[in-house]
Amino acid sequence: MNKLSNSISKEQIDRYAKHYNDQNKSKVLERAVTKNGILAASEGLRGGADYSPVFSIDLKTGAVANQKQSGRCWMFAALNTMRHHLSDEFKLKDFELSQNYTFFWDKFEKANWFYENIITTADKPTSDRKVSWLLNEPQGDGGQWDMLCAIIDKYGIVPESVYPETYNSNKSNEFNTLFNEKLRKDAVELRELVNAKTSEEQIQSRKEKMLEEVYRMASYSFGEPPTTFDWEYRDDDQNYHREAGLTPKSFYEKFVGWDLENYVSIINAPTDDKPFNHTYTIEMLGNVVGGRQVKHLNLNMHDFKQAAINQLKAGHSVWFGCDVGQHSEPRKRGLLDLGVYDEESLFDIDLSMSKAERLDYSESLMTHAMVITGVDLVDGEPKKWKVENSWGEKVGTKGYMVMTDEWMSEYCYQVVVDKQFLTEDQRKAQAEEPTKLLPWDPMGALAYKD
Template identity: 75%
Template sequence: MSKEISQNLIDRFKQEYNGRKEAKVIERTVTKNGILNSSRNLAADVQSTPVFSIDLDTGDVANQKQSGRCWMFAALNTMRHDMKNQFKVPGNFELSQNYTFFWDKFEKSNWFYENIINTAELDTDDRKVAFLLNEPQGDGGQWDMLCALIEKYGVVPQSAYPETYNSSKSREFDTLLNEKLRKDAVTLRNLVNSGASRTDIDERKQQMLSEVYRMASYSFGEPPVQFDWEYRDADQNYHREAGITPKAFYDKYVGWNLSEYISIINAPTADKPYNQTYTIDMLGNVVNGRQVKHLNLAMDDFKQAAINQLKAGQSVWFGCDVGQHSEAREKGLLDLDVFAEDELFDIDLSMSKAERLDYKESLMTHAMVLTGVDLVAGQPTKWKVENSWGKKVGEKGYMVMSDAWMDEYCYQVVVQKQFLTEAQRQAQAQTPTVLKPWDPMGSLAYQD
């Protein structure tokens, strides 16, 4: 039988509280200043000086503004870093995040429709159907989803397809599109359950997609089929490329073989043994496009792969839980010691990384770029992070992440296969175990 809170118990708690000589001092401090200000540890600033033994020159920091496109910004930033080295594009050059955003919205709509059709015979309160309907599409994503878009549509410079109101402030569009997708789900489920042919269902779905294309074009602009690009490089030499297509632009100016770039995760939960691969049911954007696939490695191996790529002069896409134990919005500090809430309240908040994942305390929420690391006696002590929140955060947009924080709250890095061991490459080639749609390793980077 459940037990209620008795008045005697409350009286006991009051006595215990007032028996603490520091209670009223802390009460006055916290009620006046808030929890974070009252527990701020300035010692974290000292140990997070922005100096690194390996420090890549990657140019100006971008700004995703009020949108959940961090995964796109981070991925396109790693590519523009390479373009900066190869073609001397100016430091403020950016690839168009609006372009990949348009096609992601369009493809995610089709992905949703297909999943609705495939689950149409299940009740709407079935967990899979409820999962789909909870958020038919959103701004978030993962590395492999960005690769699927690029492999199909290429990329363009931001000058050829600039930002719009709706790409920088995506909530209005997302709300309307999700309303439409749920309405369309009613129609598609009714068609399937009434015995309509797949031909009839596809014809209706195509009408729906035509409407999505129109909504996206009105909101983001219709994406270019080909475009002209001109720029002056860092040496002030003039360059012009006329009539190039997005895919040809990617091939010529980025040129990465995306199949060589793989996702590594650190998920120390009992259901995911290390050195095995995983995918997530119903996670993706491009139907028949690149599959989301993760190789799970122990943290030391996870970090070593990132260090190997940084040593080779290439930045690293990574995913983390940015809001945990961090002063990320102003100082740009990702450090376990930045706040001492447990000491302030005299409570034990300790959980293992696996426990935080299993008990829904943490998961990946944000993607950024590793552009440096400080190695002492060959071991990392802190990492340089390029964010996409503009130049006002941290050191002109760059943040400092302690190695201990990485251990606890980093979940994903993307590296080239060449920076793995042979055994790790063989493990990555395995057929992945399929995880449930709501598994924490299927979380999407979306933080704005």
């Protein structure tokens, strides 16, 4: 075929321009969009939509946190579910766990994870898709629930007052840029050592020096993490408490005490390659070598929602992952609703795709993690959901957002629930050996939005 025959001709352009100018609305809409932008020109509240922050099940969870200019949403959301429990149990209003502490160890462990994957793939050229995928972003701020569990299993957690935020935890771009430069440079050396048939002992010895440098970089940037500490606090009744000689792991065991093995990831990925009621993991996805595996049980949307509702009814909040920027207005009004903007009517185009098509064709994947703290049930069916974000109190209603049930169906991909809130058949399915997916599968996406 002559490719020139498929080029755009002047006659085509003339035809398109005539059709455009024959429409009376074209110039009016052109002025509106050029002056105000696409979103402002297509914004509108749906008639009859209920955005009121009133829910039939509404957990009291206190003030929201603020991840600031970092991609730690997954970490904030997970620690928020734990602090909700801790705050209720020990009467600690607006208490926070240290997101900086888990951030430090996540960065440190991700370096080792990257090094080991680089060593494993050293026989492949840098043009190989897996090697290219590793080098594209050696590490970042993003993560998933199982990765946070791997950090806590190994290192525990501490109160925010014991290990507070730093400039670099609140604004992580400078550190990430330099850190990824170091990791790529180290990858050059590790690949050369492997391909020169250097002994495993020598390679690991060199990797250990690299990790020592990583520890130094992270300690300068986030502060060296504590190994033991004393903690003083007053509860909501103004009673004084002092805990001496705590370790991060003993603090977790005493003040949170969850068996994290019971908290499992449920996904809704209605694509042909992932039959429902089976489990999946993702090649090369993780942070702690030898730690907890990322594992997802895929359920249909009805069962997916029911698991979350069961947990909310029991008084426990729900970690979830979604594509927060899709057809939503999360920054000011705090609305996750398909009808917030109507770009299709504005441009007279059809953008309809199924959830499976959006996943298969790279239109959508998980980008952000938050916490579901309420749901509005009408005749037993969910109509809207209450969402606790980690962008501070200026978003939505003092940091809380409203998610319509329709939006959840289309753009929510993951929830984490205690296994007790699954059916017996679902628990059996969750226990099976997972199918391994390729590294770039959309279910391996990391929540990272700041």
